[in-house]
Amino acid sequence: MSDAIASSADSVGVSSPAQPSRFRQFYVLTKPRVVQLIVFCAVIGMLLAVPGLPSMSEGLTALAACIGIWLVAGAAAAFNCLIEQEIDSRMKRTAWRPTARGELTRWQTLTFSTVLCTIGMLILAIWVNALTMWLTLGTFVGYAIVYTVVLKPLTPQNIVIGGASGAMPPVLGWAAMRGAVEPEALMLCLIIFLWTPPHFWALALYRVEDYAKAGLPMLPVTHGNAFTRLHVLLYTFVLLAGSLLPFIYGMSGWIYLGSALALGLTFVGYAFALWRRYSDELARKTFRFSIIHLMLLFAALLVDHYWTI
Numbered sequence: 001m002s003d004a005i006a007s008s009a010d011s012v013g014v015s016s017p018a019q020p021s022r023f024r025q026f027y028v029l030t031k032p033r034v035v036q037l038i039v040f041c042a043v044i045g046m047l048l049a050v051p052g053l054p055s056m057s058e059g060l061t062a063l064a065a066c067i068g069i070w071l072v073a074g075a076a077a078a079f080n081c082l083i084e085q086e087i088d089s090r091m092k093r094t095a096w097r098p099t100a101r102g103e104l105t106r107w108q109t110l111t112f113s114t115v116l117c118t119i120g121m122l123i124l125a126i127w128v129n130a131l132t133m134w135l136t137l138g139t140f141v142g143y144a145i146v147y148t149v150v151l152k153p154l155t156p157q158n159i160v161i162g163g164a165s166g167a168m169p170p171v172l173g174w175a176a177m178r179g180a181v182e183p184e185a186l187m188l189c190l191i192i193f194l195w196t197p198p199h200f201w202a203l204a205l206y207r208v209e210d211y212a213k214a215g216l217p218m219l220p221v222t223h224g225n226a227f228t229r230l231h232v233l234l235y236t237f238v239l240l241a242g243s244l245l246p247f248i249y250g251m252s253g254w255i256y257l258g259s260a261l262a263l264g265l266t267f268v269g270y271a272f273a274l275w276r277r278y279s280d281e282l283a284r285k286t287f288r289f290s291i292i293h294l295m296l297l298f299a300a301l302l303v304d305h306y307w308t309i
Contacts, residue, residue, distance in 0.1 A: 025098040026112055029081050030074030037291070038073045038169045039066055044298040045173025045188055048251075048305055058177060064127035065176035069169070071120030072136045078113040079144040082106060091210040124176075132176045139168045153215075156222040163196035170298075187245045188301075192294070194242045198235040198271060199290035201228050206280040206287075229275045232286070236271040240264035243297060252304045259300030263293050 046062045047054070054062060081088065081099040088100035098104045104112075117140060124133040142165030151158040170188035175181055201219055204211060205228055208220040220228040243260040246252040270286040 025103050026078075028098055029078040029104070029109060029112065030116070031077035031080075034077060035070055035073045037295075039070050040295065041169035041188075041192065041298060042066065042069050042173035042176075044302055045170030045185060046177050047173075047302055048170075048184065048188075049174045049177040053306075054177075061128060061176060062173075064123055065132060065173065068120045068124035068128060068132075069136060069172055071116045071123065072140050075113045075115075075117035075120065076140045076144045078109055078116065079140075080148050082109040082113065083144070083148050087214045087216065090214045091207075093207055093210055128176045129179050131179055131181075132172055135168065135172055135175055135181075139165050139172065141165075142168075153217070156217045156219045158217070159200045159219075160197050163193050166196055167192035183249065184246070184251050187249060187251065188298075190245065191239070191243050191297070194235065194239040195290065195294055198232045198239065198267070199287065199294075201232050201235075202274070202283050202287040202290060204228070205232075205274075205278070206283040225278060229271075229278060233268070233271040233275045236264070236268045240268060246301060252301055253307070254304075255307055256300045256304040259304075260297060263297050263300075267293050 043062070043066060046065065050058055081097055084094075085099045085106070088094035088097050094100055099106075099109055121133055121137060124136055143162070147158065147162030147165060151162045155161070167189045170192070171181055171185045174185035174188075204218045204220050205225060208218070208225070211218040212221045219231065240260075243264050244257070247254075247257040247260070267289065270282075270289050274282050274286050
């Protein structure tokens with residue numbers, strides 16, 4: 001029924017005020033805030049891969065890589081909205097999405113995702129390099145197919161296993177500039193991989209009713225609040241240890257070390273407080289800090305990288 005309504009609306013003459021509304025519907029499908037974080041992490045990988053300041057040529061390559069990665073990431077997000085249309089409609093957090101509301105048809109969404117992915121892949125293949133193109137395609141498949149279709153409805157460890165694809169942006173950025181995947185890029189990938197479970201489970205704790213209603217086996221649904229809080233705490237300790245690897249390896253210096261310790265211990269503090277005494281508000285604060293933690297951690301890597309120039 002909703003598809004028919006959307007089709008009928010499309011058949012009516014479109015006036016100029018309606019255009020931004022349709023544009024925004026497609027734009028929302030790309031999950032802009034998530035994609036912005038993905039591109040930010042990829043840019044960090046690009047900048048860290050280049051000794052000193054990037055040249056004009058390297059800057060143009062980085063720009064093309066950013067555009068290509070943004071387009072493919074947006075395509076994966078749109079495909080995710082398509083696959084989870086019914087689930088999204090049952091969750092308060094996602095019920096407003098155009099696919100969940102029936103404002104866009106499945107064919108429109110699939111076409112939009114395909115076009116974005118194709119353009120992004122062409123940009124990466126022509127103006128960056130083949131390795132980055134294939135890695136980005138692999139990330140698309142990992143998130144849109146392996147995680148969304150297979151893991152998410154199957155196991156409460158979905159976010160742990162599927163986190164590998166979400167951790168790839170720094171590797172994509174590094175490969176764009178160096179044409180290779182090197183240990184430094186893999187360390188950045190590992191940090192995001194370890195960061196993802198406590199970040200996501202903090203969200204899942206105060207959205208547990210949504211996930212239960214949608215029938216998704218998220219950890220708080222299958223194992224309960226206390227079990228999930230304990231795992232959030234344990235993962236923050238593992239994340240703290242993993243975030244020290246760039247310093248231990250010699251990739252970064254004392255500025256990064258101090259930042260990683262301060263940010264990591266603060267994250268542990270939030271997780272410890274959440275473990276001791278739960279509240280939805282504290283879970284929200286922990287989730288919000290997790291985003292700040294990752295951004296500042298990678299920013300510290302960048303500051304450290306350029307400090308001696």
